[in-house]
Amino acid sequence: MKRYTVSEVARMSGVSVRTLHYYDQIGLLRPAEQGGNGYRYYGREELLRLQQILFYRELKFPLEDVRRILAAPDFDRAEALRAHRARLAEEAENYRRLLQTIDRTLADLNGDGTMSDDDIFYGLNSPRQKEYETWLVDRFGDGMQEKIDESRAKLQAAGGDPKIQAAMGEAQDINADLAAAMKKGLPVDSEETQAAVHRHYQWVTTFWTPDRESYAGLGQLYLEHPDFRKFYDTPGRDGLAAYLAEAMAVYAERTLA
Amino acid sequence: MKRYTVSEVARMSGVSVRTLHYYDQIGLLRPAEQGGNGYRYYGREELLRLQQILFYRELKFPLEDVRRILAAPDFDRAEALRAHRARLAEEAENYRRLLQTIDRTLADLNGDGTMSDDDIFYGLNSPRQKEYETWLVDRFGDGMQEKIDESRAKLQAAGGDPKIQAAMGEAQDINADLAAAMKKGLPVDSEETQAAVHRHYQWVTTFWTPDRESYAGLGQLYLEHPDFRKFYDTPGRDGLAAYLAEAMAVYAERTLA
DNA sequence: CTTGACCCTGACGCCGCGTGATAGGCCAGA
């Protein structure tokens, strides 16, 4: 039975020796045996346990929780993961908001680098209400009014510009493709799904050209805001918004700058 | 000149008294004066400085950096923000990956709540972890991918929150009502149409409570922007977005503040 | 036996405060 010293385990697992000491100290990972010289020796079993620990650590579980989860084999890991997922999702959302705040602030910075107090606080701590408004303004600009007035006549007079009708039809098509891919159980990074997302991206570029982050953000928006989500999560297509959001994230990461 | 005690400042700004003590201690926010009794008294200027501090704190700047930024008025805040933005973006991206890892893991969880070692490490991605993954693959083989793909179906089959499903269904219903009204040739200010719009307004208030102008603006957005319009202008319902937009404008003017 | 690379324990530091403990100040009512 092979035994590993701290530095060997450290090299294999990527953690520091100090971390192994610490994990021993808090009772998270005890060495298989500790010889008369006080040296820690780990076996295969401990390596496997360490893997699990690192998995949960990566997901930002507190080590104390990790200890509890691993201590009880009958513990409902799925439930723990789901609960934790919710917290992570909040954090992710929070980071997204912070990025927007920075972007707005940068946009509002005057040439001399000063910023007004109004600017600096806009969008902070806003109860979820403001968030939606912010999104709309961010995405579609606030010169909306004029553009709308201007284009209104055309759209309404003709009872529908054929070009626009085509665009709407395209959106329906893409949606159908995505729904089909999801129902087939294809992973979000499958070729077919990504092809559909590519069509979606092309479609989006007719009115907006998002970069990597924005496009992934758009996917989140589809998922998180009912006013978008209603288009995707229709009866018989439950979970499509989530599916699309993930697929868009993958697409963004792989293809966009 | 008005002076505020610690608890007053705390109440106004939302930070704790302890935080004010701490900011004094580290030289981040000194009170305007400290009377013979040792009490801290803050003036308007300090309040404004606190605002700035909280802005940067919210963005997760280390307090030491905040101090430096505020200390030098000629400091390039824009540059600092841009640099910081990059870090935040990385973090945001990281959280997104963690969510995906959790989703994959949940999909792979067996009914009894155990998870296989293959599953448990998939998706870890820090540079150091890459080595670790390699090590894992060496040890456990690389038949992981198929299993992951295969199990994704389960996740999607699981369905979603019934509350959300209900909200999505409501949106569909409202849409059907509106389409019916339009096809009957009812004017936008007809009772039936306005009733449907009212339902729509109620639906919107589950995530946002717009005032008159905002609600009318939302209608225009539905019309102007393909990403919304695609939900309304479906085949056989051409012009519904325009119809709804006008009906919403009427509703807003008549009923909202 | 020496050398150098390992191993140990113990302790402090980090950051942004929360949470006491202990002691004194301020102001209104009796």
Place this chain on the structure above:
DNA sequence: TCTGGCCTATCACGCGGCGTCAGGGTCAAG
């Protein structure tokens, strides 16, 4: 003027997850 109740102050420990010395023992090769 005294009392009580609520302010204020400072000092100090604690959290999490280790990094980073300091000071000393151990192991294996030459």
